Amino acid sequence: MKPQSPAxxxxxxxxxxxxxxxVTVMLWSTVSTATPLKHLVAPDSAADCYECHKxxxxxxxxxxxxxxxxxxLMKCFVCHGQPDGKGSVPWAVVPSPKAVCQKxxxxxxxxxxxxxxxxxxxxxxxxxxxxxxxxxxxxxxxSKVK
Amino acid sequence: xxxxxxxxxxCAAASSAIMALNGSLPMLKDAMxxxxxxxxxxxxxxxxxxxxxxxVMVGVKRGKVVTVKGDPNNHNQGxxxxxxxxxxxxxxxxxxxxxxxxxxxxQLQVASWDEAMDLVVSKFKTALKDHGPTSIAYYGSGQALxxxxxxxxxxxxxxxxxxxxxxxxxxxxxxxxxGYVTSFGKDEPCGCYDDIDAATCFFIIGSNMSECxxxxxxxxxxxxxxxxxxxxxxxxxxxxxTARIADEHVSxxxxxxxxxxxxxxxxxxxEELDNPRFYNKYVNFMTNDKKKVDFDAYVTFLxxxxxxxxxxxxxxxxxxxxxxxxxxSESSGTMSLWTxxxxxxxxxxxxNNLVTNLxxxxxxxxxxxxxxxxxxxxxxxxxxxxxxxxxxxxLPAGRLIKKPEHRAQLEKQWGLEPGTIAxxxxxxxxxxxxxxxxxxxxxxxxxxxxxxxxxxNVNMYTEGMERxxxxxxxxxPFMDAETVKYCDVLLPPAFWCEKRGVYxxxxxxxxxxxxxxxxxxxxxxxxxxxxxxxxxxxIDPKVIPFENVxxxxxxxxxxxxxxxxxxxGITRARLExxxxxxxxxxxxxxxxxKRRYVRGEDPNIPKDYKNxxxxxxxxxxxxxxxxxxxAPAAEExxxxxxxxxTTGRVIDHWHTGTMTxxxxxxxxxxxxxxxxxxVDDARQLGIKNGxxxxxxxRRDKMVFQAKVSDVCRPGLVFVPWYDxxxxxxxxTLNAFxxxxxxxxxxxxxxxxxxx
Ligand code: SF4
Numbered sequence: 001m002k003p004q005s006p007a008x009x010x011x012x013x014x015x016x017x018x019x020x021x022x023v024t025v026m027l028w029s030t031v032s033t034a035t036p037l038k039h040l041v042a043p044d045s046a047a048d049c050y051e052c053h054k055x056x057x058x059x060x061x062x063x064x065x066x067x068x069x070x071x072x073l074m075k076c077f078v079c080h081g082q083p084d085g086k087g088s089v090p091w092a093v094v095p096s097p098k099a100v101c102q103k104x105x106x107x108x109x110x111x112x113x114x115x116x117x118x119x120x121x122x123x124x125x126x127x128x129x130x131x132x133x134x135x136x137x138x139x140x141x142x143s144k145v146k
Numbered sequence: 147x148x149x150x151x152x153x154x155x156x157c158a159a160a161s162s163a164i165m166a167l168n169g170s171l172p173m174l175k176d177a178m179x180x181x182x183x184x185x186x187x188x189x190x191x192x193x194x195x196x197x198x199x200x201x202v203m204v205g206v207k208r209g210k211v212v213t214v215k216g217d218p219n220n221h222n223q224g225x226x227x228x229x230x231x232x233x234x235x236x237x238x239x240x241x242x243x244x245x246x247x248x249x250x251x252x253q254l255q256v257a258s259w260d261e262a263m264d265l266v267v268s269k270f271k272t273a274l275k276d277h278g279p280t281s282i283a284y285y286g287s288g289q290a291l292x293x294x295x296x297x298x299x300x301x302x303x304x305x306x307x308x309x310x311x312x313x314x315x316x317x318x319x320x321x322x323x324x325g326y327v328t329s330f331g332k333d334e335p336c337g338c339y340d341d342i343d344a345a346t347c348f349f350i351i352g353s354n355m356s357e358c359x360x361x362x363x364x365x366x367x368x369x370x371x372x373x374x375x376x377x378x379x380x381x382x383x384x385x386x387x388t389a390r391i392a393d394e395h396v397s398x399x400x401x402x403x404x405x406x407x408x409x410x411x412x413x414x415x416x417e418e419l420d421n422p423r424f425y426n427k428y429v430n431f432m433t434n435d436k437k438k439v440d441f442d443a444y445v446t447f448l449x450x451x452x453x454x455x456x457x458x459x460x461x462x463x464x465x466x467x468x469x470x471x472x473x474x475s476e477s478s479g480t481m482s483l484w485t486x487x488x489x490x491x492x493x494x495x496x497x498n499n500l501v502t503n504l505x506x507x508x509x510x511x512x513x514x515x516x517x518x519x520x521x522x523x524x525x526x527x528x529x530x531x532x533x534x535x536x537x538x539x540x541l542p543a544g545r546l547i548k549k550p551e552h553r554a555q556l557e558k559q560w561g562l563e564p565g566t567i568a569x570x571x572x573x574x575x576x577x578x579x580x581x582x583x584x585x586x587x588x589x590x591x592x593x594x595x596x597x598x599x600x601x602x603n604v605n606m607y608t609e610g611m612e613r614x615x616x617x618x619x620x621x622x623p624f625m626d627a628e629t630v631k632y633c634d635v636l637l638p639p640a641f642w643c644e645k646r647g648v649y650x651x652x653x654x655x656x657x658x659x660x661x662x663x664x665x666x667x668x669x670x671x672x673x674x675x676x677x678x679x680x681x682x683x684x685i686d687p688k689v690i691p692f693e694n695v696x697x698x699x700x701x702x703x704x705x706x707x708x709x710x711x712x713x714x715g716i717t718r719a720r721l722e723x724x725x726x727x728x729x730x731x732x733x734x735x736x737x738x739x740k741r742r743y744v745r746g747e748d749p750n751i752p753k754d755y756k757n758x759x760x761x762x763x764x765x766x767x768x769x770x771x772x773x774x775x776x777a778p779a780a781e782e783x784x785x786x787x788x789x790x791x792t793t794g795r796v797i798d799h800w801h802t803g804t805m806t807x808x809x810x811x812x813x814x815x816x817x818x819x820x821x822x823x824x825v826d827d828a829r830q831l832g833i834k835n836g837x838x839x840x841x842x843x844r845r846d847k848m849v850f851q852a853k854v855s856d857v858c859r860p861g862l863v864f865v866p867w868y869d870x871x872x873x874x875x876x877x878t879l880n881a882f883x884x885x886x887x888x889x890x891x892x893x894x895x896x897x898x899x900x901x
Contacts, residue, residue, distance in 0.1 A: 048815055072364050073356065073387060073797050077811040078228045087810045088235040098184070099213070103231045107218040 049076035063129035070129075097122045185212055189662040190725065192649045193230040194289070194642045195800045197522035198222070198359045199651020200230055201725045204643045204662040211237050211643060211663055219725035220657060221339050227360035229800060232809045237641060237663070239808035241625045244667025247636040254636055259668065262635050266591075267682045269617040269634075273588035274306065279568065283310035283578055283587050286536055287594035288318065288527030291647030292656070293698040294672045295526075295536040297690070298593065301676065304562055305685040309547055309572030310587065312538050314595045315527040316575035317602075320886035321489040322520040323532055325498020328885075329506075329770055331763025332544055332710060333532055336742045337481070337517025338653040338728060342366055344515030346373070347477030349470075351381040351403065351501065352487020352892075356388040357797035359485070359521050359652075366483075367391050377477065379470045381406070382487065383792070383859045384822075394470055397859045400790045400893050402460035404493060405776035406467060407500035408451035413471035414507055415445060420475070424509030425771070428759050432770045439773075447773045459776070461859075475508040479515025485523060486794065490891040494883045496774035506771045512744045512759050522652045524801075529650015533711060533729075534702060538572030542702065543709040547571045559705050561688055574887035575601075576880055582618075583610020591679075593621045593672055594639070598629040599802040599873055602889040603845050603880040608632060621672055624804045628870050639672050640665035647673070647695050648721065654728045654739070656713075658721035673698065707732070710750045710762060779893040780881035781844070783861070787895035789827070791843060793867045793874050794892075803868035819869035821850035823898070824862065828854040833900050841865070842897045846876040849901055863898060867891075 053061040053076070064070045069079075079100050081089035090099060101122050102109060109122070185205030193200040201220020205213035211234045216224035246262035247254040257265075273281045284302050286295050295313070302311045326333045342348075342365045356363040370376045370391055380392040381403065389395040398406060414420050422441075431444045453464035474480050482505065488497040502518045510516040522528050535542040545552035553567045560566075573581055579601060581587040601607045611618060611632035620633035623641040630636055643662035650656040665671070670678075673695045680690045692698050696718050706713040706729075715731035715738075728738035732749050741747045743761050751760045761769040783790055798815040799806040806812040821839055823831075833839055835854045840847055841863070850865060850872060858864050865874040879894040 068367075071367055071387075071390060072227070072360060074228055075798075075815065077815065078231055082811060082814065087814075088232060089811060103213070103215045104225045106215050107224040 049080075060129065067129045094121070094123070188215070189643070189660050190217060190657075190722075191643055191659040191662060192220075192525060192651075192657045193226065194233060194236070194805065195229050195525060196359055197288075197524055197527060197652045198361045199525055199649055199653075199655060199657065199726075200226055200361050201657055202226065202230060202233070206662050209663055217725050221653070221655065221726060222361050225361055225364060227364075228797065229806060229809075229812065230361075232811055233642075233805075235810070236805045236808045237643065237666075239624065241808065242641070242666055242669075243623055243625050243630075243636060243638040244669055245638055246668065249634045254630070254633075257635075259670075262637060263678060263682055266619045266635050266679065269619075270589045270591075270683060273617070277588055279306050279308035280310060280572070281586070281588040282306060282308050283312070283573070283582070283590045285575075285578065285590055285592045285595065285597065286311070286313035286531065288313065288315040288522070288524030288531050290526065290530050290594040290672060291645070291659070291695075292526060292530045292534055292650060292702065293647045293695045294593070294676065295530040296534040296542065296702050297673060297676050297692070297698050298591070299534060299536045299542070300560070300689060301680050301685060303541070303547075303567050304557075304560055305680060305689040306683070307566070307568050309538050309568055309570065310578060311536060311572060312575045312578050313531050313536055314575075314597070314600060315524065315531040316537060316887060317490070317600060317889060317891075318486060318523040319489060319520075319527045319532065320537075320888040321491065321494025321498055321883055322522070324495035324883070324886035324888075325502060325520070327763075328495060328772065329499055329502040330743070330761050334528060334654055334742075335517070335519050335652065336512065337519050338655075338740045339365065340740055341479070341481050341515050341517045341519065342369055345369065345477075345479045345481035346375070346515060347377045347379070347473055347480040349379050349381070349474055349480055349482040349501075349504075350388060350392075351407075351482065351484045352489075352497070353483055353485040353521055354382065354384070354386040354388050354487075354794060355483060355485070355521060356386060356390070358523070358795050360797060362483075362521065362652075363388060377473045379473060381470075383862050384857050384864060385859075386857060387797075394466065394473070396462055396466060396470060398460040398462045399859075400792065400862060401491075401779040401782070402456070402462075402776065403488070404497055404500060404774065405451055405456045405459050406462060407497070407504065408448060408774075408776065409453050409456040409467045410471040410474060411500075411503055411507055412448040412451045413453060413468050414475045414504070415448065417468075417472060417475075419472065420507050421509035424511075425506055427757065428761065428768055429506045430764075430766070430768045430770050432772050434773055434775065444771065444773060447775075451776075474504060475510070477510075479513060480505075480508070480510040481515060482518045483521055485521040487892060489520075489886075489888060491888075491893065492780045492881050492883050492890045493774070493777055494888050494890075495885040496772070496777075499772040499774050502769075503771045506769055512741055514741075517741070520652075525651065526649040528652060528654065529648065529656055533650060533706075538574055538578070541567070543706040543711040545709070555708065556705070559708070562686075576882050576887060576889060579607045579610065582616055583607055583613070585610075585613055585615050587616065589617045589619075591619050591621075592629065592633070593676075596622070596627045596629045596802040596804060598632050599627070599870055599875065600867075601880070602875055602878040602891055604873060604875040604878075605846060606880065621675055622804075623669075624808075626807075626870070627804045628802065628873070637675055638667060638669040639675065640669045644669065645671040645673075645695075647671075648699060650729075651726075655726040656716055656721070656729065657726035658718070660722070671695070712749070780890050781879055781894045783895045787843065787897045788861075789896050789898060790862045791841065791874075791877065791894050791896035792862060792864050792892050793878060794864065795868070796866045799866065799868035801868065803870060806868070816866070816868075819850060819866050819872040819874060820853045821898070822853050822855060822858050822864040824858045824860045825854055825856055826860045827863075827898075828852065831898065831900060833898075838901045839898050840901045841877060842899075843877040843879075843894055845879070848872060848874070848877060852900075863896060 079095040081087040081091035085091045188203040200222035201217025216226045218224040248257040379394045380389045381396040453467040457464045505511045619635040621637045621639045644665040646661040703713045712730040712732045715733045715736045798812045839852045882889045
């Protein structure tokens with residue numbers, strides 16, 4: 001289907017955007033359940049996530065690479081665990097703030113709790129992988145411009 | 147693509163509905179999982195890995211370590227790097243040694259503590275009786291607690307009359323010690339981590355701090371983020387992740403950094419960016435053969451190091467040398483940071499001096515942000531070994547064995563007969579392992595380190611360890627550590643959070659590791675093991691008047707009190723309350739010292755002292771600027787071995803991997819060592835990413851998978867050293883610095899080919 005007019009184009013973009021989000025959410029919810037997803041990576045290099053995700057999910061990989069976590073090499077597995085669930089960190093697309101974020105961000109979490117009351121998670125205000133550090137990328141930090 | 151707020155809300159509602167339909171409720175599940183692991187208590191400790199020495203809170207539930215988080219009150223302000231955040235599984239690794247073992251017919255067999263200790267004692271007694279005190283040795287670690295090293299060193303030097311006390315810090319920090327001692331008369335850095343927050347220029351040389359000291363790198367990066375005008379210079383023949391935040395990455399022919407540093411000094415003087423007010427008052431200019439000369443002699447010496455001459459040698463464009471020299475001296479506060487790239491060299495002490503020279507020449511010292519700061523590799527190399535004198539030429543708190551007045555002072559403080567301490571220094575690490583390999587040292591106590599993996603040119607030493615006429619007792623928490631293969635008795639030590647004691651990190655900060663959980667199985671703390679050994683050996687009870695680990699700490703405080711180290715104010719009670727205190731700290735109400743040699747900060751300098759700075763480690767209170775020439779590496783590339791091999795760490799693994807390999811995430815991140823090859827070299831040699839490549843040196847050869855990238859400069863290959871199945875130390879060189887006795891791990895000649 002070809003967009004007929006700019007207005008159509010906008011509507012189409014919105015539909016695509018919404019459906020992409022829905023699919024992503026569905027995928028997340030599936031992944032977050034106890035049954036692990038089939039994962040393509042060979043077990044003995046299962047934690048070198050970035051190498052494959054550069055190709056598989058380039059946007060997410062690039063966001064991480066440019067983020068503070070990327071610059072400081074806080075790699076995927078520190079927060080997300082291992083896709084086969086055999087790691088020491090629980091495998092989750094959405095890491096549990098209590099089990100994961102707290103290891104480094106406890107002081108900030110406590111501050112936020114005092115300031116805004118108990119939040120369900122950290123991500124409402126701090127979008128994934130977007131807290132950038134690197135030079136002017138910092139200025140683009142979504143958590144800062146929101 | 148942009149969604150309106152309304153659309154976002156719709157979307158969120160839809161996703162909740164999907165989750166509910168799926169019955170997965172992931173957040174709730176995660177919350178429940180987190181709840182299940184919610185600790186009963188948090189116990190204060192320190193990270194087990196690098197010399198950054200981050201404070202850690204250990205989460206304990208029903209007597210087991212379940213998680214960790216950063217200590218918000220220590221210097222790391224609650225942050226941990228990926229290794230620190232993943233420590234808990236190590237404690238419960240299936241490879242933990244939980245019983246003593248004795249080797250019988252070539253096999254390690256379970257024994258009782260009494261059987262094991264009786265055998266150890268009989269071997270040490272026989273060696274002492276038949277061959278005297280020089281035939282026994284202690285080989286310790288920058289990972290042992292301060293109390294453990296202090297105790298072992300005292301037992302050997304004052305109890306057995308043997309100065310053969312060494313440890314792995316000789317392999318990592320000895321050149322930094324040599325550098326500080328020759329430049330200032332005293333070991334240990336002048337500045338502290340706070341300087342990172344004030345510096346406006348960072349000069350990072352011979353350090354991949356992003357992977358080896360990640361939390362300090364984070365602090366440097368945060369400084370750059372806060373003020374984009376902060377300049378970062380990274381001098382490294384590899385373009386590592388550290389160089390990602392650099393304004394200038396200076397890649398050079400390995401080994402020529404000595405010349406680059408002299409060329410920087412040349413430019414600083416030529417551009418009139420030197421600081422005569424500082425060096426005329428506080429600095430002596432010294433020739434390489436220890437003669438005092440004037441500034442003009444230094445200028446003449448530097449004529450060999452014009453940027454153009456050094457460009458030819460080092461491959462660094464003259465303009466870049468000029469640029470970094472100007473950045474270094476024009477900044478309001480320059481902080482140099484370095485580690486093994488300078489230390490693990492046959493000119494390691496010289497390289498350290500040459501960095502310090504730049505600070506002395508420009509006066510970039512003793513002000514917030516201006517300091518020459520050596521990064522240490524292990525969590526307690528500074529606090530455990532350097533400060534307490536756990537090396538063959540040292541006595542506690544910066545005293546030297548060869549000085550009669552230092553021996554006498556110690557003998558008096560320890561309440562021992564004059565002449566108890568032998569006047570001759572013992573054997574340094576390489577000489578000691580040579581002697582063990584030759585059967586001259588008969589009995590060796592190895593504690594908390596893995597020499598069969600970490601020594602350079604290691605085949606030489608493992609052959610020696612296999613001899614039948616020498617004896618090695620090893621205290622090692624993990625059964626799969628390489629050295630276990632060679633020991634005669636294996637003792638099970640309590641690991642990290644299973645014991646109590648102190649770690650002192652890079653910035654002279656001492657923090658207490660409180661005991662979080664009970665030791666596993668029959669494990670005992672190394673203090674218990676050493677005291678038991680000493681008593682069974684019939685050591686003079688005056689040497690070990692200790693009931694527990696806290697008694698040892700208190701004696702160490704007393705022993706330090708007559709020296710500029712002065713730990714008197716760092717009491718156990720304070721350590722329990724505070725998260726780290728920096729020495730010197732003479733009284734209980736003293737906050738600790740950020741910057742040494744500075745009036746008003748360093749308690750060793752009277753408040754009314756006439757000058758701002760006092761380098762009290764030397765007789766005339768002046769620091770020394772050394773004219774160290776460029777000299778080549780011990781083994782330069784040639785026709786037969788045309789490339790340079792260098793070794794180091796990756797962020798995921800630490801030292802010999804005995805701990806990090808127990809964490810599934812870390813193991814699988816880098817399951818195997820590899821060789822990093824430059825793209826141009828790879829093209830010429832027909833090597834593709836993932837190909838098997840054989841590395842051949844004059845010592846040995848080994849096959850690694852290639853990682854082709856532009857990290858190494860052409861002509862250089864890099865192999866990480868953590869992998870026990872691919873031990874690169876079989877190929878490295880055991881030539882060492884004449885001053886510091888530290889081996890040159892960082893440079894040797896290699897030939898590579900696709901296989
Ligand atoms: S930076 Fe070093 S001390 Fe700090 S958490 Fe990481 S490994 Fe541990």
